[in-house]
Amino acid sequence: MKTKTTLDERLLALVEPIAMAMGFEIVRVRVMGGKRKTFQIMAERNDGTMNVEDCATLSRAVSAMLEENDPIGDEYTLEVSSPGIDRPLTAxxxxxxxxxxxxxxxxxxxxxxxxxxxxxxxxxxxxxxxxxxxxxxxxxxxxxxxxxxxxxxxxxxxxxxxxxxxxxxxxxxxxxxx
The missing domain is CATH 2.30.30.180 (Ribosome maturation factor RimP, C-terminal domain)
Structure with missing residues (x-):
């Protein structure tokens, strides 16, 4: 349930090792939208927290990998966030x-x-x-x-x-x- 599509699955395989090495759990990844896509990553620390600095840190680390590999192929916006209060349950x-x-x-x-x-x-x-x-x-x-x-x-x-x-x-x- 962390993914919905095969593209989401490929992206999860790329970003999950980076996140895990930094102490984050990927809750969900999704590529959404039409012409201008959004690549959404929801993540949190093992204790369930995820602050703005954590989002920025993970975003920078993932961005470097994405620039190198270009797995999406089209233009997109990267969005890294916490799962929020009414969070998805994926594991x-x-x-x-x-x-x-x-x-x-x-x-x-x-x-x-x-x-x-x-x-x-x-x-x-x-x-x-x-x-x-x-x-x-x-x-x-x-x-x-x-x-x-x-x-x-x-x-x-x-x-x-x-x-x-x-x-x-x-x-x-x-x-x-x-």
């Missing part, structure tokens, strides 16, 4: 790390007449993403290989967890006094 470890948070999954096939599922992540086990869905009594076991796209849902709980991880504290509500 088994992501589903375990974000257990307890709401996620949307889209499958590459119909299951019980549908492809899209939303629920609370319940972990990852033996090649399956575990998902607790409203109205269901049992945890769904969805084969990781069936997932075409997955991402966290932006909720108050997710924003609070992100703020806490960045060293902030949620704002305390203030009461009005007469």
């Amino acid at each position: 088994p470890a992501h589903f375990a790390r974000w257990e307890g948070f709401e996620a949307k999954l889209e499958l590459d096939r119909l299951v019980e007449g549908r492809k899209r599922f939303t629920g609370t992540l319940a972990g990852y086990e033996e090649g399956h993403v575990l998902l607790d869905m409203k109205g269901e009594t049992e945890t769904a076991h969805i084969p990781f290989d069936w997932i075409a796209d997955a991402k966290l849902v932006l909720t108050d709980a997710l924003m609070a967890a992100d703020l806490k991880a960045r060293g902030g504290a949620p704002e305390q509500g203030s009461e009005e006094t007469p």
Whole structure:
């Protein structure tokens, strides 16, 4: 799920060793657009952080390789970013790390007449993403290989967890006094 096309796969093979050597995990790569393409790289450190300086450092390292190899062939803009709060989930470890948070999954096939599922992540086990869905009594076991796209849902709980991880504290509500 880190890639969608064969070009994305070739680019991942080129940039992933560079990123790994610098202490970054590639979350996703995509080449998007028509006439003027955008080569998007989402990355983060092992602790889940990715600041502006990290993006610039990785961008410079990848740019040097891209200039030398020209794997895209057309004009493009390189965009290096963090995955963001409502991040894509592209590796088994992501589903375990974000257990307890709401996620949307889209499958590459119909299951019980549908492809899209939303629920609370319940972990990852033996090649399956575990998902607790409203109205269901049992945890769904969805084969990781069936997932075409997955991402966290932006909720108050997710924003609070992100703020806490960045060293902030949620704002305390203030009461009005007469």
